[in-house]
Amino acid sequence: MRWLGCTMMSPRAAAKLMHNLACDLCGGGQTEIFAVKHDLQYLRCCGCGFVFSDTSSFDFAAFNKQIIEDLRDTHVGKLASPRHLKAYRALLKRFERYRQTGRFLEIGCSTGSFLSHVRSAGWQEFGVEPVESSALHGIEQLGLNIHIGTLDTAVLDVGSFDVAYSNAVIEHLEHPADVIDEAFKVLRPGGLFFADTVNLESYTWRFLGPRWKLFDPRMHLSLFSPATLRAYCEKSGFKVLRIETHGVRFHATRADQPRGFARVLDELRKAPYSWAARHNLKGDNITVYAEKPS
């Protein structure tokens, strides 16, 4: 594992590392290696700074499918977890003011744990999920309306949804622009696009660098910052209402976390960063609220 920050490279070395994979955000063809992990590289667009995985030499689709299948029971467990239930209720309250057609879309709904709460709140729920085993759980066990496949194959009514929601999904996409464009299309004028993803420009990245568990070019093909996430939304036509961040980590995985009193000290050391992250957009989790103009 090594980190090759752009500013650390000589112009000659940078020229040598240029690639021609086009940037999904700005369409630029000039990139440089941002970092290497698991023998795969993250590239950074020289035009707009967007960071994405070089997928040319790895079967990322098969890898992701396996990971998601392995995590299926964890996702199912979220349905009944009190912590998730509380978070879901708080989130759903935020969407209430958008309710007009009553149609709610979740992009990448996994096993349907959130979507089932969407339905319980009185929305007409629609989910899109490409991993068949996850989608089938939502369809067969929870009776949810889920399309097995991607958003572009779902054939949804244009301009019909109040909310298009995605949580921990867009970082898995090779071409997020296609999905954000599609979300724009199916939302009604005045409808809300909500996305929650990993923030590369975070304290966590500063503290952990490539050791960060979520920094994984096999799985997280697109790594956003508040600026690139905003640029994606605006490129699709959305008006960005709000960007929020939260979350700071000092340790690469849960197993690395200290225990007992050391844990308490760790939390105290973390508190000022956690507070600051809510104000300076350096939290490791970004959320965007963007509206389709009326």
Ligand SMILES: [Zn+2]
């Ligand atoms: Zn770019």
